[in-house]
Amino acid sequence: MNNATQTPAPSQQRIIKKYPNRRLYDTITSSYITLMEVKALVMKREAFEVIDVKTGDNITRSILLQIILEEEASGSPMFTAPVLESLIRFYGHAMQGMLGGYLEKNIQSLIDVQTRFAEQSKGFTPEMWSQFVTLQPPALQAMMGGSLEQSKHILAQMQEQMQKQTEQMLGVFGLKS
Template structure:
């Protein structure tokens, strides 16, 4: 994991220039940087405008167009319906925190499996199974707190 942010300049011809290596890179290489936990920032070479979100969404779109999408049509429809609602601002931190919890569980499970067993098979990991239960419990608690704060679920007395 790199502590320094990688600055990538995006030119009008859609080419990406990695200032750390002084060379052009592809979107696939940006994806690899993200997978390797590099902190990246993509900026417009001419205006300096932050284009990081645009490039990350492009990577997601390419992944979703692949053979096994992460989001079903139903989930995508629900996301679209959230835009413009007051709950939109509350959901972003909720999703972010849940992804962090999941990522921590995934790291622990992978470390315990030492690369020999897929992280998503808790029955094959022996010691990692309690981590799955812990992650699910954290996710459940956080979800309940969120829905209680929204007034959808009554608060415990």
């Protein structure tokens, strides 16, 4: 049995080495692991870094993107083509730096809503679930209301920031907006 999912001691940082032959080596378990085992580490919220042995670069993001690509190709994608096209258009755009934070905060809000829902739904009887299903749109709106308000607030902040940056840039050229 592969010990790749063994939990490291709290003082140990899990390092996964990527070799030129594309194999991943878990230094905690002293064994080669697959991308799906790396995905299992993510699902268990275990901290790790993936280091390219040849260059010494941290390639964790690249490996995570590879996992997402495999998940997207597996038959039930999360992202539609228009969403992916929109994300691509943000690269090189003035909003690129802000989009990551915006998406991160919204995903965290969704996780918070999911956690609250799971806590509140403990002990639901079948009758209670039936009632919930009939009230689903209002209930979801109530739970997501905070998330939507937070999104509007973040967008307003981004707009303000862009306006200030534009004014500063125009000021450098002696122009006023």
